[in-house]
Amino acid sequence: MAMPEKNLKPEKEPFDLLSIPVVKKFVKSKWYPGIFQWIVITVFSIIVFELVMGTVNPSKNFGTTMTWVLWWPIIPILFLVAGRFWCAICPFGKLSDIIRKTIGANRPMPKFLRKYGIWLIDLFFIAITYSDHVWGIVESPRGSGYLLLLLVTMVVATSVFYERRTFCKTLCFLGGLAGNYARSGAVKVQATPDICKTCKVQSCYKGTEKVEGCPMFQFPRTMESSAECNICGNCVKNCPNDSIKITTRIPTKELWGLKNPKLEHASLAAVIMGIVFVQNITMLEPWQAILNAIGTVTRTDSYVVNFTVAFIIAMAIPILLLLGTAKIASFFGMEGTVKKNFTRFGYAIIPLDLAGHLGHNLFHIFTEGKAIWYNSIGLFGVKSNPTSLSLASTPTVQMIQYIIILVGLVGTTYVVYRMGKKESFKAMLPYYVLMFALAVANIYLFSLPMSHRV
Amino acid sequence: MKKGFIFLFVVAFILSFNLSVLADEGHDENVKQETDSEHSVKADTHSQEADSHSEKAEAHDKEAEAHPEEADAHSEAADAHSDAANAHSEAADAHGEEEDSHDKEAGTHTEEEETHGDEAEAGDHHGPVVETPPNYKVLGSYGAVNLSFILIGVWNKWFRRKGN
Numbered sequence: 048m049a050m051p052e053k054n055l056k057p058e059k060e061p062f063d064l065l066s067i068p069v070v071k072k073f074v075k076s077k078w079y080p081g082i083f084q085w086i087v088i089t090v091f092s093i094i095v096f097e098l099v100m101g102t103v104n105p106s107k108n109f110g111t112t113m114t115w116v117l118w119w120p121i122i123p124i125l126f127l128v129a130g131r132f133w134c135a136i137c138p139f140g141k142l143s144d145i146i147r148k149t150i151g152a153n154r155p156m157p158k159f160l161r162k163y164g165i166w167l168i169d170l171f172f173i174a175i176t177y178s179d180h181v182w183g184i185v186e187s188p189r190g191s192g193y194l195l196l197l198l199v200t201m202v203v204a205t206s207v208f209y210e211r212r213t214f215c216k217t218l219c220f221l222g223g224l225a226g227n228y229a230r231s232g233a234v235k236v237q238a239t240p241d242i243c244k245t246c247k248v249q250s251c252y253k254g255t256e257k258v259e260g261c262p263m264f265q266f267p268r269t270m271e272s273s274a275e276c277n278i279c280g281n282c283v284k285n286c287p288n289d290s291i292k293i294t295t296r297i298p299t300k301e302l303w304g305l306k307n308p309k310l311e312h313a314s315l316a317a318v319i320m321g322i323v324f325v326q327n328i329t330m331l332e333p334w335q336a337i338l339n340a341i342g343t344v345t346r347t348d349s350y351v352v353n354f355t356v357a358f359i360i361a362m363a364i365p366i367l368l369l370l371g372t373a374k375i376a377s378f379f380g381m382e383g384t385v386k387k388n389f390t391r392f393g394y395a396i397i398p399l400d401l402a403g404h405l406g407h408n409l410f411h412i413f414t415e416g417k418a419i420w421y422n423s424i425g426l427f428g429v430k431s432n433p434t435s436l437s438l439a440s441t442p443t444v445q446m447i448q449y450i451i452i453l454v455g456l457v458g459t460t461y462v463v464y465r466m467g468k469k470e471s472f473k474a475m476l477p478y479y480v481l482m483f484a485l486a487v488a489n490i491y492l493f494s495l496p497m498s499h500r501v
Numbered sequence: 502m503k504k505g506f507i508f509l510f511v512v513a514f515i516l517s518f519n520l521s522v523l524a525d526e527g528h529d530e531n532v533k534q535e536t537d538s539e540h541s542v543k544a545d546t547h548s549q550e551a552d553s554h555s556e557k558a559e560a561h562d563k564e565a566e567a568h569p570e571e572a573d574a575h576s577e578a579a580d581a582h583s584d585a586a587n588a589h590s591e592a593a594d595a596h597g598e599e600e601d602s603h604d605k606e607a608g609t610h611t612e613e614e615e616t617h618g619d620e621a622e623a624g625d626h627h628g629p630v631v632e633t634p635p636n637y638k639v640l641g642s643y644g645a646v647n648l649s650f651i652l653i654g655v656w657n658k659w660f661r662r663k664g665n
Contacts, residue, residue: 099635099636100635102630102632103630103631103633104630104632146651146654149654149658150651150654150655150657150658150659151654151658152537152654152657152658189633189636193639193643196640196643197643199643199647200643201645202648203647203650203651204650207650207651207653207654207657208654255567369536
């Protein structure tokens with residue numbers, strides 16, 4: 048029976064940030080995102096210089112502090128609040144833009160990268176996390192500097208040959224993380240279908256003489272996800288019909304509405320959870336005992352060997368748990384194949400990933416935060432011998448971490464609920480239990496004493 | 502909106518207390534807190550605690566005994582070392598940077614004193630740090646590789662294509 052029209056709740060129109068005249072004017076101007084890009088690339092240059100030329104004491108190195116105490120902790124907040132806006136102003140992206148404009152051959156992206164790019168991103172992310180633990184990149188200013196220079200080299204190499212931001216789309220280690228987190232973001236770029244269906248120029252994708260087309264190879268008319276939108280504003284500038292909107296939305300909303308979930312994204316979400324566990328565990332007191340226990344099995348004292356085993360186990364645990372949960376759920380009557388449910392519900396871990404990442408890194412920003420100020424003024428020759436670098440006491444930080452995990456759990460649980468709305472509670476129960484268990488594991492790890500980064 | 506403000510107020514109120522939460526027990530040995538000004542207050546007790554935490558700290562205590570006149574300075578340093586030992590355990594020795602600094606640890610006593618003095622300042626949890634100059638070979642290699650790519654780009658765009 049059809050519902051009377053008056054009883055239908057009209058869907059609330061999302062707020063379009065471009066409806067604010069000042070914002071629209073700014074986004075359409077050449078200052079956006081250029082002004083932010085130039086500021087960031089200037090600071091980035093100083094950071095790299097300090098990392099490779101400055102003191103090797105990580106506590107006093109401006110580059111280490113800005114990278115690992117400030118940038119890395121706030122990056123998940125940025126993704127949550129503004130989607131992949133960071134990618135629009137990222138120094139690597141700007142460098143790529145400059146090279147392509149001046150000396151770029153602008154060849155099409157190779158098929159191999161198009162097909163396996165996301166897997167390469169996942170691999171690079173895992174490789175960098177792994178190498179950090181094996182070679183101590185975070186704790187070594189020189190190591191951090193060389194890592195950044197390696198990324199610069201990759202950007203230069205790809206931008207000299209290939210069109211748009213091939214590096215960002217298929218090789219940047221942060222790309223997978225950024226994409227997944229941006230799906231939970233509160234901002235979304237979308238086109239107006241009614242306007243776009245009459246458009247014949249498609250300059251949002253192709254670009255114009257003045258402004259390049261979408262650097263991330265996206266076509267706003269059919270773009271379903273924010274995972275690969277930098278909010279760079281190129282489509283806004285290029286569209287002759289004012290079809291593009293930058294709207295706000297409930298964070299995590301995209302996760303339960305995905306039409307084409309992909310295995311690689313779901314796997315990365317699970318792997319990130321494992322990596323957050325590794326990041327936490329290696330900074331805890333029981334870490335040595337864990338290494339010793341692994342050593343009794345591997346029969347070696349080699350840190351590299353034992354850490355590699357621990358790393359693989361930590362990454363495999365969330366994947367196996369998710370796989371096991373999908374299997375149990377299918378026993379309980381969940382529709383669809385195990386692979387399909389693994390892929391679909393893998394996205395539900397993302398809010399908890401974000402919370403775990405944020406919680407872990409907020410510890411560093413709260414307990415080492417003053418180093419940002421002291422090392423910044425140190426650049427101008429002001430010497431300081433602070434008695435403490437912490438901004439808050441440990442119990443306060445822990446309380447904040449617990450709250451963040453609980454918020455992440457609420458987000459994840461709600462996503463699971465929305466994803467399985469048509470399923471019975473019995474079929475959904477294994478997923479609720481899994482998410483709860485992951486949250487408890489995070490809270491437990493945060494309750495243990497942790498060491499500092501710089 | 503109103504509920505949001507009430508929630509924020511409640512959270513701010515709760516956090517204004519120095520709450521001990523869940524596993525706060527054992528935080529005397531907590532590496533998180535030891536960075537604070539407690540360094541100076543707890544110096545003596547920590548130099549004893551350091552024995553049980555690591556061989557490194559033990560060595561420093563012995564040093565302090567051997568040089569009673571410098572014991573004060575060393576107790577602070579040993580404290581910092583116990584932090585480092587707690588934090589990184591022996592596993593951290595695998596890190597290249599640290600290996601360097603540990604090797605240097607076996608150097609002269611005056612060198613150690615200097616680095617320990619630095620270390621006693623808050624925020625140093627990484628053991629003694631020995632300054633090393635920039636590695637110009639590595640930087641030069643990066644520069645050469647990047648420059649070669651840029652030259653390929655210049656040749657490709659300004660010469661090859663113009664020739665065509």
